[in-house]
Amino acid sequence: MPELPEVEVVRRGLERWTAGRTVEDVEVLHPRAVRRHLSGGGDFAARLRGLRFGTAMRRGKYLWVPLDEAESSLLGHLGMSGQLLVQPEEAVDEKHLRIRIRFDDALGTELRFVDQRTFGGLSLHGNTPDGLPDVIAHIARDPLDPAFDDTAFHLALRLRRTTVKRALLDQSLISGVGNIYADEALWRSKLHYERPTATLTRPRTAELLGHVRDVMREALDQGGTSFDSLYVNVNGESGYFDRSLDAYGREDEPCRRCGTPMRRRPWMNRSSYFCPRCQRPPRVS
DNA sequence: AGATCGCCCTGCTTGC
């Protein structure tokens, strides 16, 4: 599942292989892939034609390409299974190819959006004055953004009446964290996922943020090294799927700190993995 | 308005 590090790898790929190129033709092969483009696939294709790609940007799990004079942007979200691939034009279509973007140059490659589960998609939007696609103005800065405000984040946690994992996944508080990295950062912090955010001290919040950043940077380092070909790697399952995880997916396996079998608990229609000894539940939950 | 919940979607795995 692509979270911040995976999306950043894709952003770098887009920057390298598509910046400065002008769109010649667009094919929308599945309407759900452009569902956030409210005026439909035909309008999406017509409006994108002739526009020039700028340098790809990212906030949290969203990425976007400023177009022409950056009055608008091509916005993308990978959902759970989305891929953006730069492929030779003659390459056989992927089974789940949803959108094809051809360029007007002679480089011989095209951009493809491939998505099995169709939770992701592409769309066109106007930009806010600070260059953000208007529909993601509510997305908070991510922890790798130099302008992320640690103090404001801590104060927001203190005011919320929620639990720490819900807060980590709330993209309006902090963006880019998904189920995998949330569990990893909580394990490193020895925090139970149901700990009320109002009980976190400033040092605990600082420690948690530090672990979020560490685990993301480590994943990014691994993903970055495998990205060296004519290929924007976005596959959440193949890229660096074998990255070492301490919590996620390790039910019944020994905790790497204390040896206690790790547990999985159903949580918000998904799962939380944690060590029952290192990550004690709060007294009142 | 903050918090919570259900829904969207497909392919692989598990269980009867």
Place this chain on the structure above:
DNA sequence: TGCAAGCAGGGCGATC
């Protein structure tokens, strides 16, 4: 062997 249920889960809209 076949079929159904379970699971993966980010984001958004509806609801309280």
